Amino acid sequence: MTSQNFAERVIQVVQLIPKGRVTTYGAIAHYIGTGGSARTVGYVLGNSIEGRMDVPAHRVVNSAGLLSGRHAFSPEYPMEQRLREEGIEVENNRVLDFKNLLWHPALEL
DNA sequence: TCGATGACTATAG
DNA sequence: CCTATAGCCATCG
Numbered sequence: 001m002t003s004q005n006f007a008e009r010v011i012q013v014v015q016l017i018p019k020g021r022v023t024t025y026g027a028i029a030h031y032i033g034t035g036g037s038a039r040t041v042g043y044v045l046g047n048s049i050e051g052r053m054d055v056p057a058h059r060v061v062n063s064a065g066l067l068s069g070r071h072a073f074s075p076e077y078p079m080e081q082r083l084r085e086e087g088i089e090v091e092n093n094r095v096l097d098f099k100n101l102l103w104h105p106a107l108e109l
Numbered sequence: 110t111c112g113a114t115g116a117c118t119a120t121a122g
Numbered sequence: 123c124c125t126a127t128a129g130c131c132a133t134c135g
Contacts, residue, residue: 034131037131039131039132040130040133
């Protein structure tokens with residue numbers, strides 16, 4: 001574990017995402033101060049969510065609103081289904097009305 | 110320390 | 123809407 005702060009901050013921000021809202025990797029990365037590490041955000045999440053049901057990683061999508069991380073969830077209970085249960089409409093691995101549902105950490109806090 | 114990897118992003122065609 | 127390319131950076135072996 002080197003910069004464990006990075007991973008911990010990512011987890012915390014994800015947990016702060018309101019139900020029925022989504023955010024992007026870039027937004028999280030920029031909020032914690034590492035603007036260019038959007039990729040690492042997703043990478044760390046994949047390793048951190050394992051064994052944690054308190055991390056709503058399904059609310060994190062890429063800048064296009066695509067569910068780029070759905071393959072990290074169980075095929076029986078996929079990311080798309082979880083979002084729909086929160087009132088978010090998803091079609092073809094893409095969040096509908098993504099811009100309106102997008103949650104900005106630094107803006108809301 | 111180094112090289113490869115990836116749940117990314119922006120730009121260009 | 124699509125693919126291609128380049129930049130980006132924490133993590134892993």
